[in-house]
Amino acid sequence: MNKEEIASWFQELQDSICKNVEKLDGDKEFKEDRWERPGGGGGRSRVIAEGNVIEKGGVNFSAVFGATPEKILKKLNLPKADFYATGISIVLHPQNPYVPIIHMNLRYFEMTNGIYWFGGGIDVTPHYFNPENAKYFHQYLQQTCTRHHHDYYDKYKKWADDYFYIKHRQETRGIGGIFFDQLKENEKLSKEEVFAFVKDIGLAFYPIYQELVNSNKDKKYGENELKWQALRRGRYVEFNLVWDRGTKFGLDTNGRTESILMSLPPMANWVYNHQPREGSSEHEMQQWLKKDINWLKI
């Protein structure tokens, strides 16, 4: 299994997720932008907007290569080497505030010096709390992880709690999920088996989001719910622009801005010191934005 095979698998995943999300949306189709990276490689950005279910979403694939950025070499204390990086990155912002935002990223990185790793994550950001959804999502992840390694769910669920954390708000972005990085062959799994784990996470994306959409998309909402959705989207922007390492790295290293920032929502709002009324559903949601919740047992 070489880097090209990994890249084509990510590309196929992009195709199948786009096809499925279009079916789920029932109205709009993705539009594709192909782009090239001056230093080597390029990508296929696909966006959907103003659909029936999805207000704004992106499903991006890229495979880029060239001289390894100084920042990475310095961090790893390594001499010059070329790199190859490929991955898929997804963010979907729904129309209906009762449907959560979903994000997934899967990536593979290797250098000519033999170093390689996989990384990735998937997390869900509801605007309104739905305990069945939270349980379903985490159970799905737990089962998927455990098929590959008995401690991956616990370990990567904790990592997601720490990663998807808005430090300056002292709250998590949503109900977490899993996050992993620099994952390579180890005492239990070969490189092929690690890739099989990454693939399984990729294949979990659609059945998970399908359930989150179908169980909420017909719920009625009005001005009040849309206002709250816009405020929560503001927090999503804060996380992505202030804390997300992928976004920061991309913007710092002259990545393709429009592809990196496709994660940003339509219509986000900031209201000074907004506090939802105690006892409201908005207040309830806020109470769940905490680390270390065992979602399997709520």
Place this chain on the structure above:
Amino acid sequence: MNKEEIASWFQELQDSICKNVEKLDGDKEFKEDRWERPGGGGGRSRVIAEGNVIEKGGVNFSAVFGATPEKILKKLNLPKADFYATGISIVLHPQNPYVPIIHMNLRYFEMTNGIYWFGGGIDVTPHYFNPENAKYFHQYLQQTCTRHHHDYYDKYKKWADDYFYIKHRQETRGIGGIFFDQLKENEKLSKEEVFAFVKDIGLAFYPIYQELVNSNKDKKYGENELKWQALRRGRYVEFNLVWDRGTKFGLDTNGRTESILMSLPPMANWVYNHQPREGSSEHEMQQWLKKDINWLKI
């Protein structure tokens, strides 16, 4: 002139600017939040929202003190010392897209080791280009600066071009203004004279914004202009959260989040790869988002 005198001057400036902005708005008043900093000091945050002219605005004063943050000591290569910092920070987001966003920040910092400096800046972000406004604003700054030092306008105008720059978009935030930092007594000006310069910039704020508001506030606008305003506000968010050193420093050092982020707009929007139509006023605005324009001679 000691630190308390500088702080009270900033406080008086806050009072007078708030009173004037309320008159200009003609509808809403500022609401005040007083807050204390656990390490020492505190502030008065004042916000106005959903006014006749101002959709969202903040005029914040603070005076904080305590142990100097490690980050600053390390950067200056200094042993432990206490600090005192006071300043005023303003961002006003107007309702009418033809009225520009304005920002000003003035600050004084000193340490128990005798080190001190003033810093500040004022910049304007129009959604639509108005050459008379741009000229008026820069002329006002040029005259104010030149009363104190013949090269301050050129030097600090260039600094603003570099500072208020959205690197990942390769565009300036707006039509610039002035920016200065670590300004202390020098071969030409005593500490008192530097403070007199800072005061003069502070006093320039209101007459400048009054002109920018009055010359535009009655212009008619519709959905199209509001959509563009929301997109430009998105860029404002990108600058503040990704590049603004003050915001980053505040969020990193556990500043008061709601006061730091009062600068963020109501209703910002992100549309994938939006390009205004050539020949449109939106396209014209975008052409002016460049460094090194001599606004006195446009």
